[in-house]
Amino acid sequence: MSEENTPTSKSTDINERHRVRMERKKEIVDDKIQQAQRKAGVIVITTGNGKGKSSSGFGMVIRAMGNDMKVGVVQFIKGAMSTGEEKFLHRFPDEVSIHAMGEGYTWNTQNRERDMEKAEAAWAKSKEYLSDPSIGLVLLDELNIALKYHYLDVHKVIADLQARPPMQHVVITGRGALPELIAVADTVTEMQEVKHAFKSGIGAQAGVEW
Amino acid sequence: MSEENTPTSKSTDINERHRVRMERKKEIVDDKIQQAQRKAGVIVITTGNGKGKSSSGFGMVIRAMGNDMKVGVVQFIKGAMSTGEEKFLHRFPDEVSIHAMGEGYTWNTQNRERDMEKAEAAWAKSKEYLSDPSIGLVLLDELNIALKYHYLDVHKVIADLQARPPMQHVVITGRGALPELIAVADTVTEMQEVKHAFKSGIGAQAGVEW
Incomplete structure (x- = not known):
């Protein structure tokens, strides 16, 4: 066996190649960071049919809270359920303001006119948060659903989003x-479903779905 | 103008069609819920190149906390940054146990052997959580990266995951x-990137990226 093929030199070789590759990667990343220096409030959308859209929004809520930012949350459509996030966030009334629509998913109400009224009321609350520069992040949970069903006018929503304080971040969730x-x-x-426990007969559970 | 074409009868018609469609949707959903009644700890994976994988994991952490579950968090690879989530969750030492690896992304260390040691130490901590039935949810943040780089053996990881308490949930994040x-x-x-603020020159910001 030649020296090059001994396990030790092989693993030294892997480690060295790894080091060189990572060094190059670091240069590329550093370079990109250098170029991306503009600070501004951003609009983040999580959509698609996969699991994780709302929970990702709530993850950003605690990320903001960890950075001492005040947060406003409006739940469109989903409000009927007292979810884990809601129960948890209600512990922090000074840090998070929450407005939850009074009804469940639209197929539980089957009343389009009432849904539209509730969506309008939820948007009025959203506008309050979107006009308050002391709020650093606004989560509009399941807003996409309300827009998809034409409960709200998308052009009006966009105009209100664009009139918000320049440093305020907005997270919008929901499929479609x-x-x-x-x-x-x-x-x-776009969150795409690859697999879902529900389909193999496992029901919705505390800590995962609610 | 015939009566069928007046705005009022038109909107009544839309509302009625909506009601019927939603009623049918409710039947389908109720039926699926009926079939999916099994309760069991689940393994949830969020992967892909899009934003929202870790934040979705942290959203599930607070969902679990809202349901009075104890949580264990292990951060693979990313630990160097003191992220907003970390700062926030450190407020709850009795509810959340956190283990963060001491180094940043691997392209900041460029030392594969040290990364492997750290990954092994992080896995030892994960196994502790995965052996503790009082912990309802375990978040293994960025574990996929450690597996992708072969810092840990995937078969060993799977064996340990499968030996966990039957009702414990596990969330695993990271691309690849x-x-x-x-x-x-x-x-x-699978979280797919459709658009990213970074690419239009906006830098990483508090409350959104960290």
């Missing part, structure tokens, strides 16, 4: 994000 | 989830 909204957003993630 | 891990997971979401 409208193209008009995607066009004005800064960061958009 | 290995097929072996996807095979044993219950719910998998």
Whole structure:
């Protein structure tokens, strides 16, 4: 066996190649960071049929709270359930303001006119948060659903979003994000379902679905 | 103008069609819920190149906390940054146990052997959480990266995951989830980047990226 093939020199070789590759990667990343220095409030959208859209929004809520930012949360459509997030966030009335619509998913109400009224009321509350520069992050949970069903006018929503304080961040969740909204957003993630426990007969559970 | 075409009858018609469609939707959803009644700890994976993988994991952490569950968090790879989530969750030492690796992303260390040691130490801590039935949810943040770089053996990781308490949930995040891990997971979401603020020159910001 030649020296080059001994396990030790092999693993030294792997480690060295790794070091060189990572060094190059660091240069690229540092370079990108150098170029991306502008600070501004951003609009983040999480959409798609996969799990994780709302929980990602709530993750950003605690990220903001960890940075001493005040947060406003409006839940469109979903409000009927007392979810884990809601129960948890109600511990912090001085840091997080929450407005939850009084009804569940639209297929539980089957009353479009009432849904539209509730969506309008929720948007009025959203506008309050979107006009308050002391609020650093606004989460509009499931807003995409309300827009998809035309409970709210997307052009009015976009105008209000664009009139918000310049440093305020907005997170919008829900499947079926409208193209008009995607066009004005800064960061958009499509969450695609690869597999779902529900389909193998496992029900919704505390800590995972609610 | 015939009566059918007046705005009022038109909107009544839309509302009625909506009601019927939603009623049917409710039946389908109720039926699915009826079938999915099994309770069991699940493995949830969030992967892909889009934003929202870790924040979705942290959203599930607060969802669990809202349901009075104890949580264990291990951060693989990313630990160097004191993120907003970390700062926030450190407020709750009795509810959340956190283990963060001492180094940043691997391209900041460029030392594969040290990374491997740290990954092994982080896995030892994960195993502690995965052996403790009082912990309802374990978040293994960025574990996929450690597996992708072969810092940890995926078969050993799977064996330890499968030996955990039957009602314990596990959330695993990070791009490039290995097929072996996807095979044993219950719910998998691929987060795809549609747009990212970074690319239009906006830097990482408090409350959004950290």
